Amino acid sequence: MNRTHTCGELTAKAVGKTVCLQGWVSTTRDHGGVLFADLRDRYGLTQVLFHPDKLFFSEAEKLRREDCIQIVGTVAERPAGMKNEKLPTGAVEVHTTQLLVFSKSEVPPLEVDDRIAAHDDTRLKYRYLDLRRPVMQRHLAIRHTAAHAMRNYLSSKQFLEIETPFLIKSTPEGARDYVVPSRVNPGKFYALPQSPQLYKQILMCSGMDRYFQLARCLRDEDLRADRQPEHTQIDLEMSFVEPEDVFEIVEGLITAIWKETIGHDVPVPFQRLRHADAMDRYGTDKPDTRYELFLHDVSSIVKEADFSVFKDVIKSGGMVKCIVCPQDLPRKDIDAYILFCQNNGAKGMAWMRYKAGAFESNIAKFFSADIQKKLAAAIQPPDGSIVMFIADKPRMANQVLDKLRQDLAKKLCLYDPRSFQFCWITDFPLFEWNEEEEKWDPAHHPFCMPNAEDIKHLETDPGKVSCTQYDLTLNGWELGSGSIRIHRADIQERVMNVIGLTKAELDAKFGFLLEAFKYGAPPHGGIGIGFDRVVTLLLGLDDIREVIAFPKNKAAQCPMDGSPSDIPEKAYKELQIKSVAGKK
Numbered sequence: 001m002n003r004t005h006t007c008g009e010l011t012a013k014a015v016g017k018t019v020c021l022q023g024w025v026s027t028t029r030d031h032g033g034v035l036f037a038d039l040r041d042r043y044g045l046t047q048v049l050f051h052p053d054k055l056f057f058s059e060a061e062k063l064r065r066e067d068c069i070q071i072v073g074t075v076a077e078r079p080a081g082m083k084n085e086k087l088p089t090g091a092v093e094v095h096t097t098q099l100l101v102f103s104k105s106e107v108p109p110l111e112v113d114d115r116i117a118a119h120d121d122t123r124l125k126y127r128y129l130d131l132r133r134p135v136m137q138r139h140l141a142i143r144h145t146a147a148h149a150m151r152n153y154l155s156s157k158q159f160l161e162i163e164t165p166f167l168i169k170s171t172p173e174g175a176r177d178y179v180v181p182s183r184v185n186p187g188k189f190y191a192l193p194q195s196p197q198l199y200k201q202i203l204m205c206s207g208m209d210r211y212f213q214l215a216r217c218l219r220d221e222d223l224r225a226d227r228q229p230e231h232t233q234i235d236l237e238m239s240f241v242e243p244e245d246v247f248e249i250v251e252g253l254i255t256a257i258w259k260e261t262i263g264h265d266v267p268v269p270f271q272r273l274r275h276a277d278a279m280d281r282y283g284t285d286k287p288d289t290r291y292e293l294f295l296h297d298v299s300s301i302v303k304e305a306d307f308s309v310f311k312d313v314i315k316s317g318g319m320v321k322c323i324v325c326p327q328d329l330p331r332k333d334i335d336a337y338i339l340f341c342q343n344n345g346a347k348g349m350a351w352m353r354y355k356a357g358a359f360e361s362n363i364a365k366f367f368s369a370d371i372q373k374k375l376a377a378a379i380q381p382p383d384g385s386i387v388m389f390i391a392d393k394p395r396m397a398n399q400v401l402d403k404l405r406q407d408l409a410k411k412l413c414l415y416d417p418r419s420f421q422f423c424w425i426t427d428f429p430l431f432e433w434n435e436e437e438e439k440w441d442p443a444h445h446p447f448c449m450p451n452a453e454d455i456k457h458l459e460t461d462p463g464k465v466s467c468t469q470y471d472l473t474l475n476g477w478e479l480g481s482g483s484i485r486i487h488r489a490d491i492q493e494r495v496m497n498v499i500g501l502t503k504a505e506l507d508a509k510f511g512f513l514l515e516a517f518k519y520g521a522p523p524h525g526g527i528g529i530g531f532d533r534v535v536t537l538l539l540g541l542d543d544i545r546e547v548i549a550f551p552k553n554k555a556a557q558c559p560m561d562g563s564p565s566d567i568p569e570k571a572y573k574e575l576q577i578k579s580v581a582g583k584k
């Protein structure tokens, strides 16, 4: 290799040395005959200088942005007043004695410049140019460091890294499967893993004791900023454990990753919240716990009031919940929040101002002095605050108030955006009622062990059964989900029955897991932590595509390679499949 230094390396100490640099031309400037260029690679920028007396000067004059070149030259101190304190190499420049152009660049369709962001699809179509931007190089380097920290930490705790197959039988994680037709088994399909869930459980049955994998998970679902068709999980599983053991390992893991990537000390243990309390106080199972701004269920107080809007909702099984905006808001802001709530699904938003010990607003007259007193005692509104009420079905009331809470906190600057607040949410319900299909669905996946004291309610009152599921949240994002698993075939069958699977369906779908449970399955548990989210959040970003080298766009397409794309006619024949989407 000819390269003696990277473009981020040369300082005043190197003055006088002959060096060879390789990289991309970032900018060129003609200073009265002398030509300057900034040469860029992954490590930084170095200023290089071409004198007109050199034979290759005419070639240097033709250099353009993104040409890939090599130069040899002598390191010189920059003249006084020309130094750039902000650049690690800003004290020096290289006076070139040789130039080699590896390859010329056409005019780049996007600027390789951190300050200029191109349109999303342009960035994805020319991802190699987008990834040349220093900010993207940093993101991928941090991602690497996070993976490295994870491997070191888990290896030091006796975990084995084991790969599980990509072509599998479906594993349910609540999304649609991507499927792959099998040519040698005509008419049969593999599923791509939504997660390695069943395989990691079977690895525990295989005596592997502690497993981890940086696992690619593929789910065919609608895309959002925090979702991609494929994402990466730190997937781990442990035998003979209770939730506390998993918490300890994960807290150590997160601490190691945050320390090694951004030098941040994460305090442990993490906060804990039972699922029911999270829903009650925050209206969501992934609360942003950087600020309080709690929700209050005031149904039992306001049901006595003469206000029919509240009364009717409560009578029909709904609830009235409120949030206290700790400071006064002008009328136009309150109106904007009414619209905000309606846009998020609420029928409306009632509000009252609390001033000098009394509530004011056009609905205050419906609340007697006694009710107002009880309300004030329950929610403790500061003087001059605005109380915002949502009356609706619990799911909708919570959903809207969660959004409102987040928006208010942002508007009122109630938290430090650079802080990290981790929280464990525990004791999730095992099932949730699917109103459309009128049946019970697993709230997470059907392999979570019910809490021992609730097993007796499995058949009689499934909605009452809580389970060992725990989620890890960070600043309002779900970072990971896990549980202690069912390791007994009889309990697994009972859970499957509740979600409506017959014995025959159960055998067809998960028979292999139940079979494995017959031969001495150890109690086990684990977690899957969204690795893309980890890297996104530790960098203070909010879009996982910023930390994935080749993500898909919002239509699940890759503008760079053009996937998904047609396959040759012959492939349909070989696979013995037909397409109804205009193909044979």
Ligand code: ASP
Residues within 6 Å of the ligand: 173, 194, 195, 196, 197, 236, 481, 482, 483, 526, 527, 528
């Ligand atoms: N397989 C689960 C998921 O992908 C994680 C787990 O339960 O370990 O959410």
